[in-house]
Amino acid sequence: xxxxxxxxxxxxxxxxxxxxxxxxDAGFDPSHPKRVGFFTDTSVCIGCKACxxxxxxxxxxxxxxxxxxxxxxxxxxxxxxxxxxxASTWRHVAFIEDVRPHGSATTAHGGAVPxxxxxxxxxxGLPALGGGALPKAPRDAxxxxxxPGGTGTGTVDxxxxxxxxxxxxxQTPDDERDVRWLMASDVCKHCTHAGCLDNCPTGALFRTExxxxxxxxxxxxxxxxxVPSCPYGVIDVRGSDGGAHKCTLCYDxxxxxLEPACAKACPTQSIQFGDLDELQAAADARxxxxxxxxxxxxxxxxxxxxxxxxxxxxxxxLLDEPEVYGLPPDPIVTTRDLPEMWRxxxxxAVGLGAAALAAFWKGGRR
Amino acid sequence: xTEDLNPTGMPERARIDHDAVKPxxxxxxxxxxGEQLQVPEAEFRSYYGxxxxxxxxWKNPDVPLYLFLxxxxxxxxxxxxxxxxxxxxxxxxAGRYAAVGGAMGGTxxxxxxxxxxxxxxxxxxVFKPTSPLSVGSWILSPFAAFATAAxxxxxxxxxxxxxxxxxxxxxxxxxxxxxxxxxxxALATYTAVLISNTAVPTWHEAHRHLxxxxxxxxxxxxxxxxxxxxxxxxxxxxxxxxxxxxxxELVTEEKMTRDLGMLADVYDKGRAKTxxxxxxxxxxxxxxxxxxxxxxxxxxxxxxxxLMAGSALTRFGVFDAGIASANDPAHIxxxxxxxxxxxxxxxxxxxxxxxxxxxxxxGN
Ligand code: SF4
Ligand code: SF4
Ligand code: SF4
Numbered sequence: 001x002x003x004x005x006x007x008x009x010x011x012x013x014x015x016x017x018x019x020x021x022x023x024x025d026a027g028f029d030p031s032h033p034k035r036v037g038f039f040t041d042t043s044v045c046i047g048c049k050a051c052x053x054x055x056x057x058x059x060x061x062x063x064x065x066x067x068x069x070x071x072x073x074x075x076x077x078x079x080x081x082x083x084x085x086x087a088s089t090w091r092h093v094a095f096i097e098d099v100r101p102h103g104s105a106t107t108a109h110g111g112a113v114p115x116x117x118x119x120x121x122x123x124x125g126l127p128a129l130g131g132g133a134l135p136k137a138p139r140d141a142x143x144x145x146x147x148p149g150g151t152g153t154g155t156v157d158x159x160x161x162x163x164x165x166x167x168x169x170x171q172t173p174d175d176e177r178d179v180r181w182l183m184a185s186d187v188c189k190h191c192t193h194a195g196c197l198d199n200c201p202t203g204a205l206f207r208t209e210x211x212x213x214x215x216x217x218x219x220x221x222x223x224x225x226x227v228p229s230c231p232y233g234v235i236d237v238r239g240s241d242g243g244a245h246k247c248t249l250c251y252d253x254x255x256x257x258l259e260p261a262c263a264k265a266c267p268t269q270s271i272q273f274g275d276l277d278e279l280q281a282a283a284d285a286r287x288x289x290x291x292x293x294x295x296x297x298x299x300x301x302x303x304x305x306x307x308x309x310x311x312x313x314x315x316x317x318l319l320d321e322p323e324v325y326g327l328p329p330d331p332i333v334t335t336r337d338l339p340e341m342w343r344x345x346x347x348x349a350v351g352l353g354a355a356a357l358a359a360f361w362k363g364g365r366r
Numbered sequence: 367x368t369e370d371l372n373p374t375g376m377p378e379r380a381r382i383d384h385d386a387v388k389p390x391x392x393x394x395x396x397x398x399x400g401e402q403l404q405v406p407e408a409e410f411r412s413y414y415g416x417x418x419x420x421x422x423x424w425k426n427p428d429v430p431l432y433l434f435l436x437x438x439x440x441x442x443x444x445x446x447x448x449x450x451x452x453x454x455x456x457x458x459x460a461g462r463y464a465a466v467g468g469a470m471g472g473t474x475x476x477x478x479x480x481x482x483x484x485x486x487x488x489x490x491x492v493f494k495p496t497s498p499l500s501v502g503s504w505i506l507s508p509f510a511a512f513a514t515a516a517x518x519x520x521x522x523x524x525x526x527x528x529x530x531x532x533x534x535x536x537x538x539x540x541x542x543x544x545x546x547x548x549x550x551x552a553l554a555t556y557t558a559v560l561i562s563n564t565a566v567p568t569w570h571e572a573h574r575h576l577x578x579x580x581x582x583x584x585x586x587x588x589x590x591x592x593x594x595x596x597x598x599x600x601x602x603x604x605x606x607x608x609x610x611x612x613x614x615e616l617v618t619e620e621k622m623t624r625d626l627g628m629l630a631d632v633y634d635k636g637r638a639k640t641x642x643x644x645x646x647x648x649x650x651x652x653x654x655x656x657x658x659x660x661x662x663x664x665x666x667x668x669x670x671x672x673l674m675a676g677s678a679l680t681r682f683g684v685f686d687a688g689i690a691s692a693n694d695p696a697h698i699x700x701x702x703x704x705x706x707x708x709x710x711x712x713x714x715x716x717x718x719x720x721x722x723x724x725x726x727x728x729g730n
Contacts, residue, residue, distance in 0.1 A: 015496065075414075077414040078414065083416065084416060084417075086420075094413060096413065195564075195565060198496040198497065199496070199497050199498070199499070199563065199564075200494075200497060201489055201492075201494060201497045201499035201500035201502075201503060202485075202488040202489060202491050202492065202500075203491055203492040203494065204488075219488060219491070220482070220485075220488075221480050221481075221482045221483075221485035221486065221488040221489065222480050222481025222482040222485070223479070223480055223481075223489070223499060224422060224423040224424055224479075224480075224481065225497070225499045225564075227420045227421075227422055227423050228419065228420060228421065228422040228564040228565055228566050228688075228692060229563070229564050229565060230419065230420065230565060231419065231565040232418075232419070233417065233418050233419040233420040233565075234420075235420070236420055236423070237423045237481050242480075242481030242482045243481070243482065321411060323410065323411050323412050323413070323418070323695070323698075323699045323703075324411050324412070324413060325413055326412065326413030326414075326416060326418060326695075327418070328418050328419070328698050328699070328702055329698075329699060329702045329703055329706060330702035330703070330705050330706050331565075331702070334563050334564055334565050334570055335496055335563065337562075337563070337570070337573055338496060338498075338559075338563055340573070340574075341498075341558075341559045341562055341563055341573045341577075342495075342559060344558075344559075344573070344574060344577045345552075345555040345556055345558055345559045345577045346552070346555075347577075348551075348555045348558075348577040348578055348580075348581045349551035349552045349554065349555040349556075349577075349581070350551065351581060352440070352441060352444075352551040352554055352555065352581040352584060352585060353444055353547070353548075353550075353551040355585060355607060355610055355611075356441055356444035356445055356448065356551075356585070356588070356603075356607055357444070357448060358606075359445070359448075359589075359602075359603035359604070359606040359607040359610070360448045360449075360452055360603045
């Protein structure tokens with residue numbers, strides 16, 4: 001708590017703004033390990049959910065609370081039946097099935113205006129649909145996508161097929177509709193300024209020496225204050241034990257020099273774990289590469305250290321706007337406004353006291 | 367997914383939000399089918415219309431009642447402390463009992479609200495100015511101690527009358543009463559920080575209004591209690607405080623919903639609307655009754671009850687509106703998009719980004 005005075009006097013960015021070393025701000029001496037994090041590159045995610053499963057297994061996270069009336073909790077919206085992050089879901093793979101009428105424009109999604117007309121947002125590198133060149137044979141997921149020359153080559157890196165413009169993602173054409181699949185493995189962002197941590201009244205949430213944010217279950221009293229304090233809707237209270245839970249970035253594994261379970265399990269390296277500065281460099285390079293390939297809608301989310309939470313320890317490469325993945329487009333840590341709130345509340349308290357005193361005015365002694 | 371969910375030409379934003387709107391934690395009651403599929407007023411994109419932030423898991427009667435009792439206790443403590451020296455014993459008694467009752471009841475509700483109640487004392491493990499709940503625990507604890515001492519002195523006084531120690535008891539009770547009066551207003555307004563220091567848009571964006579609203583509500587409740595339980599020759603300060611509180615509450619509520627813009631829509635629908643309407647009605651009736659009926663015991667008591675009800679209903683309404691706001695992805699996406707847009711504009715113009723303020727897009 002060395003930073004309390006600084007936080008409220010405005011001499012340190014403890015509540016808001018750029019903060020290069022949150023672990024030092026939390027009181028660790030300078031010899032603490034470097035800040036670690038996740039870079040989740042959703043452009044290569046295949047939605048296999050190995051990360052969800054690995055997380056559950058390693059951390060012994062119980063079942064999400066299926067009840068009999070809600071069999072298997074099918075959401076009925078996409079292949080995503082987990083729904084969202086929560087007390088018993090620390091990795092959540094979002095699955096967006098973006099269905100559009102065939103031939104509808106895609107430039108609204110951030111893609112550049114196509115130089116030449118394309119058939120909707122199906123990459124023009126794939127044989128054109130409806131352009132006459134393609135045999136109208138039905139395809140399904142089991143059929144290998146045709147190579148650039150129209151010859152099936154078995155496995156193909158879809159990204160090498162991408163045109164210079166248009167929306168990307170994993171795409172399946174059919175006759176009437178264009179379908180695009182976006183998959184993204186979401187996780188606690190381990191914010192530089194974590195609303196959950198700042199608001200926790202018991203000190204159960206703390207900043208680790210790795211710069212991550214972890215709940216100590218033996219301290220948490222289930223007050224639930226962290227839950228609405230997270231601008232991303234990550235942490236939640238588990239019904240069965242009354243405690244708040246979320247991703248720990250596998251604090252136990254980090255201590256033994258292992259990478260987190262989800263990163264270990266991910267078959268496509270969509271989840272990359274490492275020192276945060278290295279991940280940021282890797283992400284910048286990846287973004288430049290994708291932009292170079294014409295994937296103009298690729299963007300980094302949570303990478304900017306000047307954003308409303310001071311940058312995320314776990315950040316993402318997305319292929320559409322954040323809200324499409326269920327992420328807030330411009331989160332701001334709630335404690336940014338806390339000094340002003342305290343001031344307002346104190347002034348109003350004085351006002352209330354004064355009003356109560358004034359109520360006795362001229363009432364006199366009786 | 368049936369075909370008609372994806373008709374050709376339907377704007378894809380609206381379509382995405384149509385796909386599955388799954389409210390969190392409470393299923394729509396009344397079950398009229400068309401209702402959940404309403405087109406959102408504002409155009410925005412979201413992940414199948416699901417909530418983005420998590421709604422508070424705070425329990426329903428507990429937390430709003432805690433907010434109400436904190437306000438009642440806080441303002442009553444000040445009334446009681448002033449009523450003593452100005453010779454209004456029945457108002458002093460009422461105020462001290464309201465203070466201790468509010469503090470005790472509030473503490474019980476606060477503990478009951480915890481999902482691990484046996485660890486209540488962990489609240490006092492640390493003092494964390496960044497956590498309003500921690501600060502609040504440190505406000506509530508001394509307040510409860512002072513209020514208990516003052517009320518204890520009040521309760522014991524009749525038995526000690528004329529005996530040794532009566533004077534000491536009175537002095538101790540008065541001192542404790544002053545202590546409670548000093549802490550009381552903070553107990554009444556810190557709860558506004560408690561709820562506005564969250565990511566819940568309707569609460570957070572009202573962080574300039576909620577302290578005033580809650581202070582007004584506290585004054586109405588404390589004054590109302592005084593009107594109910596003190597004698598007519600003692601109740602004038604309670605009447606004044608209650609009326610002032612009701613007026614402040616009504617005006618601030620109006621201003622708050624106006625300033626909130628599109629975020630105020632949660633006050634215009636559902637249970638929050640019913641509660642806020644009922645609250646306004648109670649406050650108006652109570653304040654009017656207090657103006658004309660203070661000198662009649664029964665009229666004063668009824669007005670006081672109405673004022674207390676109005677105060678409590680406000681807390682329930684604000685609480686419900688917050689839950690609805692947290693569950694509405696539009697409340698996150700639309701203002702934040704607007705913030706980004708304005709920031710980009712401002713950056714181009716070379717001025718400071720007006721982060722927090724946004725005007726609802728035209729047509730809202
Ligand atoms: S505020 Fe939310 S995203 Fe940030 S560290 Fe806390 S739980 Fe994770
Ligand atoms: S629920 Fe637990 S972790 Fe969350 S704020 Fe309360 S004590 Fe802290
Ligand atoms: S992030 Fe990796 S493990 Fe998780 S769903 Fe995507 S590809 Fe599978």
